[in-house]
Every structure is written in C-alpha cells, then in structure tokens.
Amino acid sequence: MRKIKSYLILCLILFTTVSYSGCVSEQHQDKKLELTDIDQHTITKIYIRNGLSGELTITNDSVKIEELSEQLDSYSLEKMEIQEPLVGYRYSIDFYRDSNKISSMTIVGPKTIEIDGIYYNVTNPPVDLEAIDELVDSISEQPQEPGITELTDIDQHTITKIYIRNGLSGEVTTTNDSIKIDELIEQLDKYSLRIKENQKPIVGQIYLIEIYSDSNKISSIAIIDSFIMRIDGVYYDVIDPHIDLVAIEELVDSM
Known part of the structure; x- marks a missing residue:
C-alpha cells in the first residue's frame, strides 16, 4: 500500500513539474507578430533596408507583404535578459498603414531579432536568411509605383x-x-x-x-x-x- 501511495505521489510530482515547465515555456516563447500591433492593422506598405548594402526596398504589394509577415511569424522568440544595443544587422523592416508606422523590426542575425526597441532570441528555428534574401529580391524586381x-x-x-x-x-x-x-x-x-x-x-x-x-x-x-x-x-x-x-x-x- 505504501508503495502504491509513493508511486502515486511521484506521478503527481512529475505531472506537476511537466505541466509547469510547459506553462513557463509557453509564457516565454512568443510568436513574433504577437509582440506587435501588426495583426490589428491592414499593412499597406513596408520599407526594407539591407544592412549589408544599405539598399532600400519598398513595396505596397499586399501579396508580398503577407508573404513576409508569414515568414517572420514562423519563428518562436524569447526576450533577451541583457538588452544592450547590438551593432550591425541584416535587415531592418518598417511596417506602415498608410503613412502611420505600425512597427519596426530588425533582423540582427539568424538567432536575434529586435522588435520596437526590444531584443529577442530566436529559439526555434533560426531565421532563414536565404529565404528572406529571396523574398526581398523578388520585391526589388517589381516596378515601384510611388505615392x-x-x-x-x-x-x-x-x-x-x-x-x-x-x-x-x-x-x-x-x-x-x-x-x-x-x-x-x-x-x-x-x-x-x-x-x-x-x-x-x-x-x-x-x-x-x-x-x-x-x-x-x-x-x-x-x-x-x-x-x-x-x-x-x-x-x-x-x-x-x-x-x-x-x-x-x-x-x-x-x-
């Protein structure tokens, strides 16, 4: 009888530990776009600056905007404990609704993203920079119609x-x-x-x-x-x- 009770207590402890770990994990692993107001607005334009070349790419193509948003939303993020400014970046991306800036994001590297001034670790998977490059290149090839x-x-x-x-x-x-x-x-x-x-x-x-x-x-x-x-x-x-x-x-x- 004591063995059964001990076994039940052990199972209860293990269950509680696993559940708590899962909750903590869920609390700290946030999807990227959930950390911004992007989903609450109709994004009409994005500005993308290449941190290596300095080239600026602009698009108001709703299909390309959606593709980029989906690509960025596929990464799980965790707020970095140390919030010291980092030097250099691969891409900075500004999201606009008409002339109002909704959010500003910087892809520092495959494992780091800065969103509206706050740095996050990319926990799983790392940023697919090759996919981002291809998407930005496809936008650059489009004729740009100004406002x-x-x-x-x-x-x-x-x-x-x-x-x-x-x-x-x-x-x-x-x-x-x-x-x-x-x-x-x-x-x-x-x-x-x-x-x-x-x-x-x-x-x-x-x-x-x-x-x-x-x-x-x-x-x-x-x-x-x-x-x-x-x-x-x-x-x-x-x-x-x-x-x-x-x-x-x-x-x-x-x-």
Missing part, C-alpha cells in the same frame, strides 16, 4: 496649413488642424501613381489642394477625377486603388 510622399517634399516638412478649392462649387476650405491635415495626407498617399505619357493640360478639376509649411507652399495637388492627379504641374495616372472621391468629400466637409 504623393515620394513625389513631393511633404514628409520633409511640418505641414501647418492646407487650402482646398472645390473645382465644382468654387468653395475654399482652409484648415490648420494637424489631425485633419494628417488624415488628408494619409488619404492621398494611399494611391499608387504613374506619370502620364501625355502631359497635355487638362481643363477642370474636382479639388485643388495647396499644402503649406508656415507661409511656404510645399506642394500643389489637383484631383482631376478618380483616375488622374496633377502634382506640382505633372500629371499622373492613379494605378491602384482609384481615388475615393466620397471619402475626400466627407473629409473636406468635416474641416
């Missing part, structure tokens, strides 16, 4: 005021509300643009938007229709998606 922030100096200035003229009614709307300014720039920057081959002037426009930093005009943007923009005198076709004129109208009405 308004790439075609203007907007992001190099603090925008303090915008003037919006309705081309149909002639009404002028002015605002220095930084929140509304950011909302409008985010709305405009979501569209991929390609310079028009035919630069013949087009008569008429739905909105003319003039962007200022204090008293200095930074850029002039005309929304001709859902498919065409004029930026600082140059005409562009709107590639994807087409301009949401209803959203623009609602935003202007709220100013």
Whole structure:
C-alpha cells in the first residue's frame, strides 16, 4: 500500500513539474507578430533596408507583404535578459498603414531579432536568411509605383496649413488642424501613381489642394477625377486603388 501511495505521489510530482515547465515555456516563447500591433492593422506598405548594402526596398504589394509577415511569424522568440544595443544587422523592416508606422523590426542575425526597441532570441528555428534574401529580391524586381510622399517634399516638412478649392462649387476650405491635415495626407498617399505619357493640360478639376509649411507652399495637388492627379504641374495616372472621391468629400466637409 505504501508503495502504491509513493508511486502515486511521484506521478503527481512529475505531472506537476511537466505541466509547469510547459506553462513557463509557453509564457516565454512568443510568436513574433504577437509582440506587435501588426495583426490589428491592414499593412499597406513596408520599407526594407539591407544592412549589408544599405539598399532600400519598398513595396505596397499586399501579396508580398503577407508573404513576409508569414515568414517572420514562423519563428518562436524569447526576450533577451541583457538588452544592450547590438551593432550591425541584416535587415531592418518598417511596417506602415498608410503613412502611420505600425512597427519596426530588425533582423540582427539568424538567432536575434529586435522588435520596437526590444531584443529577442530566436529559439526555434533560426531565421532563414536565404529565404528572406529571396523574398526581398523578388520585391526589388517589381516596378515601384510611388505615392504623393515620394513625389513631393511633404514628409520633409511640418505641414501647418492646407487650402482646398472645390473645382465644382468654387468653395475654399482652409484648415490648420494637424489631425485633419494628417488624415488628408494619409488619404492621398494611399494611391499608387504613374506619370502620364501625355502631359497635355487638362481643363477642370474636382479639388485643388495647396499644402503649406508656415507661409511656404510645399506642394500643389489637383484631383482631376478618380483616375488622374496633377502634382506640382505633372500629371499622373492613379494605378491602384482609384481615388475615393466620397471619402475626400466627407473629409473636406468635416474641416
């Protein structure tokens, strides 16, 4: 009887130890994207810088963004006890929703990743750098269609005021509300643009938007229709998606 009791007690101790170890393991092994807000946002653009060559790769291709997210999410991570800055890296990756940076990640090496300033050990498996290289190379081979922030100096200035003229009614709307300014720039920057081959002037426009930093005009943007923009005198076709004129109208009405 004593042997049976001793055996049962031993089994109970072993079960408790294994269960506790499993819980501790689960608590410390976090999947990468669970450590960020990426899953809570629609990522529209990523910037990838190669730490060896310095080359910057940008894409708004949703398929490539999903492929990279899945690749990074396949690794289990454990927060490093020592959080001293490390020198050098293979890739730094910034995730954006429109013009808002959601998260910043750095692949230091196959066994180390830094996420929003915190270092983690890659516990299983190590980062497949060859797979990351191939994915980034496939993005680099794609034609890059810029948005308004790439075609203007907007992001190099603090925008303090915008003037919006309705081309149909002639009404002028002015605002220095930084929140509304950011909302409008985010709305405009979501569209991929390609310079028009035919630069013949087009008569008429739905909105003319003039962007200022204090008293200095930074850029002039005309929304001709859902498919065409004029930026600082140059005409562009709107590639994807087409301009949401209803959203623009609602935003202007709220100013």
